[in-house]
Amino acid sequence: MGKFLQVISTPISFLYGLIMQVRNLFFDLGILHSESFEKPVISVGNLSYGGTGKTPMVEYLIRLLQPSSFIGTLSRGYGRDSDGFIIASKRSNVKYIGDEPFQYLKKFENIKVAVDEKRRRGIGLLLQKYPELEVILLDDAFQHRYVKAGLSILLTDYHRLYTDDFVLPSGTLREFRSGARRADMIIVTKTPKIFSPITKRRILEDLRPEPHQRIYFSFIKYGEPVPFQDAENSQYPLKVTAILLFTGIANDYPLREHLERKCSELVVLKFSDHHSYVEKDIDIIKRKFEDLPTQKKIMVTTEKDIMRLKIPEICTKFKKLPLFYVPIEIDFHGNDRKLFDNEILNYVGKNKRNQ
Numbered sequence: 001m002g003k004f005l006q007v008i009s010t011p012i013s014f015l016y017g018l019i020m021q022v023r024n025l026f027f028d029l030g031i032l033h034s035e036s037f038e039k040p041v042i043s044v045g046n047l048s049y050g051g052t053g054k055t056p057m058v059e060y061l062i063r064l065l066q067p068s069s070f071i072g073t074l075s076r077g078y079g080r081d082s083d084g085f086i087i088a089s090k091r092s093n094v095k096y097i098g099d100e101p102f103q104y105l106k107k108f109e110n111i112k113v114a115v116d117e118k119r120r121r122g123i124g125l126l127l128q129k130y131p132e133l134e135v136i137l138l139d140d141a142f143q144h145r146y147v148k149a150g151l152s153i154l155l156t157d158y159h160r161l162y163t164d165d166f167v168l169p170s171g172t173l174r175e176f177r178s179g180a181r182r183a184d185m186i187i188v189t190k191t192p193k194i195f196s197p198i199t200k201r202r203i204l205e206d207l208r209p210e211p212h213q214r215i216y217f218s219f220i221k222y223g224e225p226v227p228f229q230d231a232e233n234s235q236y237p238l239k240v241t242a243i244l245l246f247t248g249i250a251n252d253y254p255l256r257e258h259l260e261r262k263c264s265e266l267v268v269l270k271f272s273d274h275h276s277y278v279e280k281d282i283d284i285i286k287r288k289f290e291d292l293p294t295q296k297k298i299m300v301t302t303e304k305d306i307m308r309l310k311i312p313e314i315c316t317k318f319k320k321l322p323l324f325y326v327p328i329e330i331d332f333h334g335n336d337r338k339l340f341d342n343e344i345l346n347y348v349g350k351n352k353r354n355q
Helices: 002-008 010-029 054-065 099-107 119-129 177-182 197-207 253-260 279-290 303-309 312-318 336-353
Strands: 041-046 071-075 112-115 135-139 151-157 185-189 214-222 242-247 265-270 297-302 323-326 328-332
Touching: 010 177, 041 054, 041 336, 054 071, 054 099, 054 135, 054 151, 054 328, 054 336, 071 099, 071 119, 099 112, 099 303, 112 119, 119 135, 151 177, 185 197, 185 336, 197 214, 214 253, 214 336, 242 253, 242 279, 253 265, 253 297, 253 323, 265 279, 279 297, 279 312, 297 303, 303 312, 303 323, 328 336
Parallel strands: 041 135, 041 151, 071 112, 071 135, 151 185, 185 214, 242 265, 242 297, 297 323
Antiparallel strands: 214 328
16 A cells, blocks of 8 residues: 555655755755855754654764854754744743754753744844854754755665655655755764674665765664653663653654663554644553553653653643653764764864854
């Protein structure tokens, strides 16, 4: 059935891809104008519709650059109840600025977090408010060509490379694969920790990077589970028989694989990407958890989902329940980390000196 739907939707995919290609051509020819900025601007994005690991990539860049640079992040703020340009503050909540910006706000001090669906306007207003900012990180901005980023990072999921994907609605791509040529560097995300040189060569042959592009390979590092809120259940049990995993993210399969090694039974409850939890959802989660036939059980979700649960009417529903989230970071294989870090630091350092 899936193959059949893919075939009948192919004409729509081709038309959508063609429209995006014409749009890109207008930017390439200067008919539509891309604006550059004096400050270093790094864009993190993808060709596909979500799920490649943009949030941990932005967090990696923050950790790398924060010791030497005053950083601002700018996101669309997907799923927020507000619109226009907003600078996050301590009073901001997830509904006002979106889950990813809220996560940056909560995890990192001394950075400025802003949202605006129009990136060019957002950068201008952010720099107008904080002219001392030294680096701007754009989250999910590969298709936002009204801004010409100084450095463009394109992410692609190891389990579904953009070369194996199709344009919406047949696949998940937002534009034809040829759009990857605009990237300065390509990162293959979510690779296995044990990664053979043969597999690496095969991927390089599939992606066929341009002469100016360098490809890096990253993987996910999982931290120790963190309790959501209840001090009485703050100790992660040493032996767990069953885990209920619930998520509202595009791709949860890496976390599933990680948790399957931690228990005898993993039960998965999946919501849509960026899902806004309501009380009815929590009741479903609790019933599913109560039905697990063991006392040695916990609930687990992602750090991004936790951000959407941090609203008063939802928090109270989890009182005295063993809910944990698993923080993640990314790392690189072999010498890729050193090479990647140097490329980022050299770009930022050079452009800071030229200001």
